[in-house]
Amino acid sequence: MKRVHNFSAGPATLPLEVLEQAQEELTEYQDTGRSIMELSHRSAHYEEIDKQAKDRLRSLLGLGDKFEIMFLQGGASSQFMMAPYNFLSKDQTADYIDTGRWSDKAIKEAKIFGNVHVPFSSSEGNYDRVPTQEELNFSDNPRYVHFTSNNTVAGTQFPTEPETNGVPLVCDASSDFLSRPIDVDKYGIIYAGAQKNVGPAGVTVVIIRKDFLEQADTENVPTILRYSTHVEKIFNTPPTFNVYMVNLVLKWIEDKGGLSWFKSFNEEKAQKVYDEIDADDFYRGAVEKESRSLMNATFRLPTEELEARFLEEAVEHDLYSLKGHRSVGGIRASIYNACSMGSVDALVDFMSDFRKRNG
Incomplete structure (x- = not known):
């Protein structure tokens, strides 16, 4: 499986x-x-x-x-x-x-x-x-x-x-x-x-x-x-x-561990993604920082062509469903309760590597 x-x-x-x-x-x-x-x-x-x-x-x-x-x-x-x-x-x-x-x-x-x-x-x-x-x-x-x-x-x-x-x-x-x-x-x-x-x-x-x-x-x-x-x-x-x-x-x-446990878990996952987004100006958060979601991290790349390449290569790394909503475009990583830390780490590693190769 x-x-x-x-x-x-x-x-x-x-x-x-x-x-x-x-x-x-x-x-x-x-x-x-x-x-x-x-x-x-x-x-x-x-x-x-x-x-x-x-x-x-x-x-x-x-x-x-x-x-x-x-x-x-x-x-x-x-x-x-x-x-x-x-x-x-x-x-x-x-x-x-x-x-x-x-x-x-x-x-x-x-x-x-x-x-x-x-x-x-x-x-x-x-x-x-x-x-x-x-x-x-x-x-x-x-x-x-x-x-x-x-x-x-x-x-x-x-x-x-x-x-x-x-x-x-x-x-x-x-x-x-x-x-x-x-x-x-x-x-x-x-x-x-x-x-x-x-x-x-x-x-x-x-x-x-x-x-x-x-x-x-x-x-x-x-x-x-x-x-x-x-x-x-x-x-x-x-x-x-x-x-x-x-x-x-x-x-x-x-x-x-209940909702308090998941609050900490979700904050840790989201922080990893947002830290990678904020590392430099290659990735750009789609919303104001004070309003960022712990569930749906949205961001853009410098060009739509790079976004398309990002999504294509992400699938090659078993990272699926990262395309932003059709009304806004960009990238969206939904990291709900059941999204594991391993999946978040895999996404962040890919983001870092993609920046190095395309930034």
Whole structure:
């Protein structure tokens, strides 16, 4: 078996130990004579998987009993619609911090349901930074404040939660979910597509604070789009195999040492890449240093021709999926939780060698 160095932004690399366990259990799960994919979502075996995954999330994030957890479908993009559908009406305003492609999409959806105020936007700088606290100009009485904690396309990340003076945060955490500890008390909703840091594509983790959920106005919301529907019970058939995989990844995170361990691990990986970028002016970081992401390191080379050569030669060294997003170009190394230090070292060694030969 050959495993390459995978820097894909998503679907992203998964822990080898998790893949091996899934492989071992693929055709028969726990002496049932069936694959997990063949078991009813009402079965005791699947209900236990669902419970384990939710218990692990509660423990890792310190959620206690104040939050509900759902495993939904439709990707994080479905939450661009579902959150305002449940919590925003025509006579209300929500604040949306605009720091990238995905927050822009979320803003467009929210405008269908109510008023949207943008307290900050870095669109004129091609989303090359996130705001400081002083730059946030919130509206007088926002229903909630939405932000995208990490921006995969540009390669920026909020260093910590925006301070909203008690207004609930609604966060698209897709690309840095479970990469570091967070202050959960500040959040009304946390949602994340699994395919970057916590499992395969096809399931979206949605975490909602109970007292915030009580404020939802769902009179005109279709049943399946109400958060309360999915809190009460498993309403429709969930992506059972995907939730099974998420549960395995959560156990792997626990076994490694939890979110504090991964915070240090991810900081060390990112520092190695950024040190190589900053060694001289051959590589150029694509965003402001204070806004750099620990998950998605983006950079440019002196010419597009050199970038094309860099990507071509990288594959020859088993370094895959380093091409920047089509909307911005350049190079992007996605170094999520499951990206090993060995892969980062291989990338940095290649970058150093490529500079020596082409600088």
